[in-house]
Amino acid sequence: MSTELEMSLYVLILAIPLGLQLVQRVSPMLHTPLMSLTNAISAISVVGAILIAGSGEAPQLSKVLGCIAVTASTINIVSGFLITDRMLKMFRKKPDGKGTR
Amino acid sequence: MAGQIWQITYLIAALSIIGSIKWLSSPVTARRGVFAGQIGMLLAVIGTLLRTEVVNYEWILISMAIGAAIGVPLAYLMPMTAVPQLTALSHAFGAFAAALVGTAEYYRLVSLHQPIPAFTMTALVLETILGYLTFTASIMAFGKLQEIVPTRPMTYKGQNFVNLLLFAFALGLGIWMIAGPTPAWVFPVYTGLSLLFGVLLIIPIGGGDMPTVIALLNSYAGASCAAMGFALGNRLLIIAGALNAASGFILSVIMCNAMNRSFTNVLFGAFGQAQEGAAAQASTKPVHSATAEDAASIMSSARTVIVVPGYGMAVAQAQHKLRELTDALTARGVDVRFAIHPVAGRMPGHMNVLLAEADIPYDKLHEMEDINPDFAETDVALVIGANDVVNPAARHDKNSPIYGMPILDVDKAQTVMVIKRSMNPGFAGIDNELYYMDRTLMLFGDAKTFVGEIVKELPATR
Numbered sequence: 001m002s003t004e005l006e007m008s009l010y011v012l013i014l015a016i017p018l019g020l021q022l023v024q025r026v027s028p029m030l031h032t033p034l035m036s037l038t039n040a041i042s043a044i045s046v047v048g049a050i051l052i053a054g055s056g057e058a059p060q061l062s063k064v065l066g067c068i069a070v071t072a073s074t075i076n077i078v079s080g081f082l083i084t085d086r087m088l089k090m091f092r093k094k095p096d097g098k099g100t101r
Numbered sequence: 102m103a104g105q106i107w108q109i110t111y112l113i114a115a116l117s118i119i120g121s122i123k124w125l126s127s128p129v130t131a132r133r134g135v136f137a138g139q140i141g142m143l144l145a146v147i148g149t150l151l152r153t154e155v156v157n158y159e160w161i162l163i164s165m166a167i168g169a170a171i172g173v174p175l176a177y178l179m180p181m182t183a184v185p186q187l188t189a190l191s192h193a194f195g196a197f198a199a200a201l202v203g204t205a206e207y208y209r210l211v212s213l214h215q216p217i218p219a220f221t222m223t224a225l226v227l228e229t230i231l232g233y234l235t236f237t238a239s240i241m242a243f244g245k246l247q248e249i250v251p252t253r254p255m256t257y258k259g260q261n262f263v264n265l266l267l268f269a270f271a272l273g274l275g276i277w278m279i280a281g282p283t284p285a286w287v288f289p290v291y292t293g294l295s296l297l298f299g300v301l302l303i304i305p306i307g308g309g310d311m312p313t314v315i316a317l318l319n320s321y322a323g324a325s326c327a328a329m330g331f332a333l334g335n336r337l338l339i340i341a342g343a344l345n346a347a348s349g350f351i352l353s354v355i356m357c358n359a360m361n362r363s364f365t366n367v368l369f370g371a372f373g374q375a376q377e378g379a380a381a382q383a384s385t386k387p388v389h390s391a392t393a394e395d396a397a398s399i400m401s402s403a404r405t406v407i408v409v410p411g412y413g414m415a416v417a418q419a420q421h422k423l424r425e426l427t428d429a430l431t432a433r434g435v436d437v438r439f440a441i442h443p444v445a446g447r448m449p450g451h452m453n454v455l456l457a458e459a460d461i462p463y464d465k466l467h468e469m470e471d472i473n474p475d476f477a478e479t480d481v482a483l484v485i486g487a488n489d490v491v492n493p494a495a496r497h498d499k500n501s502p503i504y505g506m507p508i509l510d511v512d513k514a515q516t517v518m519v520i521k522r523s524m525n526p527g528f529a530g531i532d533n534e535l536y537y538m539d540r541t542l543m544l545f546g547d548a549k550t551f552v553g554e555i556v557k558e559l560p561a562t563r
Contacts, residue, residue, distance in 0.1 A: 004334055005220060005331075007336070008330065008331055008334065008336060008339055011336045011339050011340060012327065012331075012339050012343055015327075015339060015340045015343035015344060015347075016343050016346075016347055018119065018343075018344070018347075019122070019343055019344040019345075019346070019347025019348060020347045020350075020351060022119070022122045022123055022126075022344070022347075022348075023122065023347060023348040023351045023352070024351060025123075025126040026122070026125055026126045027126065027127060027128070028355075028441075028443060028449070028450060028453075028468055029128065029441075029450060029453045029463055029466060029468075030125060030126075030127075030128060030131060030450060030453070031352060031355075031448075031449035031450030031453075032184060032188075032448055032449060032450035032451055032453065032454045033125065033131065033450070033454070034122075034125055034348065034352070034449075034450070035188055035315070035316065035319055035348075035349075035352065035448065035449060035450075036184070036187075036188055036191070037121065037122070037125060037134065037135060037138055038122070038319060038323070038344070038345045038348040038349065039188060039191045039192060039195060039319060039322070039345075040138060040142070040191075041118055041121070041122075041138060041141075041142070041341050041344065041345055042192075042195045042199075042319070042322045042323050042326055042341070042342070042345040043142070043194075043195050043198065044118075044142070044145060044326055044337065044338055044341035044342065045195065045198045045199040045202055045325075045326050045329055045338070046142075046145070046146060046149075046198070047145050047146070047149045047335060047337060047338060048199075048202040048206070048329050048333050048335065048338060049198055049201070049202050050146065050149045050150065050155060050161055051149060051152070051154055051155065051333065052202060052205045052206060052209065053157070053160060053161050053164065054150075054154070054155035054156060054157045054158065054160075054161050055154055055155070055156070055157075055209070056154075056156040056157070057209075058205070058208075058209040058212070059208055059209060059212040061205070061208050062205035062206070062208045062209045062212075063157075063160070063205075065201045065202075065204055065205035065208075066201070066202065066205045067160050067161070067163075067164045068164070068201055069197075069198040069199075069201035069202050069205065070161055070164035070165055070168065070198075071164040071165070071167045071168040071171075072168070072194045072195070072197045072198040072201070073168070073194070073195065073198035074164065074165045074167075074168025074169055074172060075168045075169075075171045075172040075175065075191075075194045076172070076191050076194040076195040076198065077142055077168075077172070078168065078169050078172030078173055078175075078176065079171075079172040079173070079175040079176040079187070079191055080176075080191055081135060081138060081139050081142075082172070082173065082176035082177065083176040083179070083184065083187060084135050084138075085132065085135045086176065086177070087181070087184070087454050087457070088128070088131045088132045088135060089132070090181075090454070090457040090458050090460070091128040091131070091453075091457045091463050092128075092457075092460075092462065092463070093128075093462050093463060093464055
């Protein structure tokens with residue numbers, strides 16, 4: 001097994017329990033914002049999309065698909081973060097006082 | 102070293118993304134979490150643009166501008182009640198992007214005319230099947246939530262068999278591609294099967310199961326990203342993808358537990374087939390109905406009121422009127438609290454967001470386990486647009502499709518009030534014996550209008 005793959009597997013093995021731990025601590029009250037936030041984070045695929053769209057050696061088809069992927073993941077990033085923030089702004093403890101966190 | 106700046110950027114991006122989920126654990130730090138997530142994503146994009154592999158910028162920037170131009174109005178124009186739909190749509194975009202990258206990478210590798218390493222191909226096969234099936238499944242889920250597609254489960258004989266056969270076929274093609282070079286038709290057919298499989302997966306699932314399904318699709322989108330990380334040898338993708346997959350997985354497990362059902366049962370069970378008998382006999386039994394005036398006088402003399410909201414509240418947009426009622430009752434010295442069932446609404450935490458939108462303080466919202474013991478000492482339980490989550494049949498009727506599901510013990514309150522449009526059975530089509538109890542008052546009407554009328558009928562401050 002190449003060391004490259006070995007390292008990637010280590011990262012995966014560590015990231016999964018970390019994710020499980022982190023998410024279990026999230027209050028059920030915030031499960032909708034959690035979902036829209038992780039949704040925005042899943043648009044990290046923009047990284048792969050940029051690499052392929054901006055690549056010098058990839059065939060034309062791949063570049064076109066890459067560009068569409070960049071658009072799709074940008075929609076996901078932008079709308080995901082904005083809607084999460086819009087939701088979280090509304091969560092406040094006291095009924096009066098605007099913008100209290 | 103100068104060429105390696107992107108690696109440091111990726112490292113900080115990964116840390117920010119981990120921090121963003123950590124900070125989301127409490128409403129106090131949650132917005133910091135969003136900020137950290139944005140920083141992480143920005144660093145990931147900047148780091149990638151700095152890599153030497155990226156030589157063409159114009160098309161990337163144009164594509165991003167188009168994406169932002171669509172994403173911003175999407176986030177600001179959608180009403181809060183449409184958050185489940187928006188989330189489903191977002192899943193579709195995210196998964197589509199992941200699948201397209203997989204496809205693009207596959208054709209790039211093919212164009213090199215060298216054998217693709219089995220390992221890379223395995224990652225690509227996983228990435229594309231998960232991406233494409235999540236794409237169509239999310240579109241279908243969006244359709245069901247938006248009620249463009251019928252929300253009732255659609256089933257036919259041998260459905261699971263057809264699905265299994267298709268899945269086996271796709272799996273076979275996937276293994277073939279991993280084993281070595283394949284004819285040009287194999288990848289497109291594999292793509293088509295993945296797309297079709299996503300549609301077939303959602304068709305038999307009813308609207309009531311949407312919270313679980315949305316969470317599961319969230320998980321698949323993350324898994325697809327992690328697979329992309331393996332295909333491209335990119336650890337930032339693996340970390341973010343794994344976090345996302347873990348998050349979606351936990352949420353769907355929580356949803357399943359809250360309905361006392363297993364994963365396989367949600368995905369292959371096709372809820373809502375055998376209930377026609379129960380629905381048919383529904384209208385014959387007598388119920389006690391009451392007017393807004395009756396409800397107002399009972400509530401204003403109560404000491405404690407627990408409100409149980411459900412999807413019907415969202416549909417009627419009744420949350421703002423509910424806030425008015427809460428304020429008016431609180432001014433009269435009534436203790437008003439809200440009981441939130443984990444699967445109330447169409448996605449996890451849906452009710453909390455709507456009530457927060459109406460400016461109801463979040464310390465008034467209580468989870469099922471915390472508030473259930475209090476129902477017996479509560480004067481009035483007001484059920485608005487919730488049905489299955491308060492159906493006592495879940496406790497004792499072994500024949501009920503929701504038997505064993507944990508419910509809110511609304512029936513133990515002194516008086517139960519149910520705001521409902523008519524006696525038609527709810528979303529899942531199951532009759533609810535709560536409506537026929539002597540202590541239950543049915544308040545027939547639109548939730549928003551009716552709550553407004555109750556507020557008007559409340560006697561002057563005592």
